[in-house]
Amino acid sequence: MSDRISRIFINSNYKTNVLDNHGDFGIDLPLGVIIESGSHIQIAGFVVSHVWPTLDLQNSHLFVREVFEGTSYHRVVQLTTGNYNIATLAVEVQAKLRQGSNISDGFWTVTSSDEGTLTIAQASPSFTSARIFSASDIAGFTSVDSSSSFAQAWAAADVTEDLPRGGDASTLIGIPLYRLAFSPVVNEHVTGHVDLARYRVLHLCSPDLPNCSLSPHGRNDICASLVIAGNQPGSLIHNGFAQPPLLYCANSRQLRHLKFTVRDSADRIVRMPHAIQFELCITRAYE
Numbered sequence: 001m002s003d004r005i006s007r008i009f010i011n012s013n014y015k016t017n018v019l020d021n022h023g024d025f026g027i028d029l030p031l032g033v034i035i036e037s038g039s040h041i042q043i044a045g046f047v048v049s050h051v052w053p054t055l056d057l058q059n060s061h062l063f064v065r066e067v068f069e070g071t072s073y074h075r076v077v078q079l080t081t082g083n084y085n086i087a088t089l090a091v092e093v094q095a096k097l098r099q100g101s102n103i104s105d106g107f108w109t110v111t112s113s114d115e116g117t118l119t120i121a122q123a124s125p126s127f128t129s130a131r132i133f134s135a136s137d138i139a140g141f142t143s144v145d146s147s148s149s150f151a152q153a154w155a156a157a158d159v160t161e162d163l164p165r166g167g168d169a170s171t172l173i174g175i176p177l178y179r180l181a182f183s184p185v186v187n188e189h190v191t192g193h194v195d196l197a198r199y200r201v202l203h204l205c206s207p208d209l210p211n212c213s214l215s216p217h218g219r220n221d222i223c224a225s226l227v228i229a230g231n232q233p234g235s236l237i238h239n240g241f242a243q244p245p246l247l248y249c250a251n252s253r254q255l256r257h258l259k260f261t262v263r264d265s266a267d268r269i270v271r272m273p274h275a276i277q278f279e280l281c282i283t284r285a286y287e
Contacts, residue, residue: 005033006287008255008280012272023262023272032256038285041209041247043224046278047238048262050231054084054196057166058268062093062173063138065157066102067128073102074157079169083233086112086194093118093173102159103127112194118173120180121188130182135170137179144179167268171195202226202237202270204278205261210247217267223247224278246283255280 008029015025035041062077077096084092094110097120101108106124113119122130136142138150147153154163170176174191182189203215204224213222224244231237262270 006282006284008033008282009277010258010260010280011275011277012260013275021269021271022275023270024260026257026259029256029258032254033282035249035253035255035282036284036286037249037252039249040283041223041249042281042283043204043239043244043247044279044281045238046204046224046226046244046276047236048202048226048272048276049274050228050233050235050237051274052198052270052272053082054089054198055079055169055172056081056271058271059167059169059172059198061164061166061168062096062170063133063154063163063168064097065129065131065133067130068103068124068126070128071102071159072157074154074160075100075102076161076164078164084196086116086118086196089173089194089196090118093120103130113190116193118191118194119188120191122182123187125184127182127184132175132180133168133170134175134177134179135168136177138168138170142177167266197228199228199264199270201228201265203263203265204276205263206259208255208258209280210249212245212247215267219263219267222263 010027012022012025014027016028060079060081064075064077066073079092079096090110090112094108097108103122103124105126106122109121111119137144140150144150144153151163154160172195174194180189203222205219205221206223207221209223211220214220215222226237226239228237262272262276264270
């Protein structure tokens with residue numbers, strides 16, 4: 001045990017459980033470090049690799065309603081995990097909208113534009129209606145068919161697929177707020193701008209360090225953040241804030257068994273396939 005240590009180097013390669021995600025891990029220090037009351041801790045040298053795909057299980061679902069020949073269907077469209085540009089994304093969305101469609105006399109078509117939008121159309125001459133739900137619908141921020149929840153509205157179709165645990169791709173393809181409603185009269189819609197930037201800010205969180213933050217989700221254990229803007233896939237990302245926050249230790253504590261998570265702006269744990277690194281810099285009251 002030591003009260004003289006002033007820098008602790010954290011590398012998730014040395015996590016307690018080797019099978020843990022680098023974005024959700026625990027680490028055991030080789031000895032306990034005493035932090036006296038009145039001390040400050042600061043996160044420095046926070047570095048991660050930009051190695052996440054455009055789509056994975058957390059953001060690769062579209063939720064579609066199709067009404068054809070008197071029967072309403074709710075189906076989940078699963079986009080393939082991987083990296084995309086707007087042109088390849090349009091091809092993928094079209095392929096998956098067509099696959100398993102319940103509208104048998106027409107095809108879904110999806111094309112991309114130089115302005116960064118997608119045009120989605122249904123060619124059937126006789127379908128009753130169709131819609132692609134927005135991210136706001138799925139999150140419960142907007143009313144769907146006067147239902148109290150999206151899950152209840154989803155379950156109300158004649159034929160319904162189970163809702164997955166993973167997140168939706170609606171915001172990514174440009175449908176954050178208003179769902180797209182199709183009919184034989186209005187059979188084509190242009191989305192908002194496609195957003196291929198998977199993350200804007202990443203937050204490093206730990207329940208074992210002093211609290212000094214508050215997120216819209218009520219999280220108060222954010223101890224450092226990374227700005228992702230301008231970083232290309234394959235690059236290294238490091239602290240984008242000139243002055244990381246000082247974590248004030250009102251009471252004496254010992255650091256020995258530490259838990260860390262990396263979370264996005266929606267408070268979801270980010271799956272990090274490669275190690276993350278940072279330092280805990282300790283400034284004691286008497287220093």
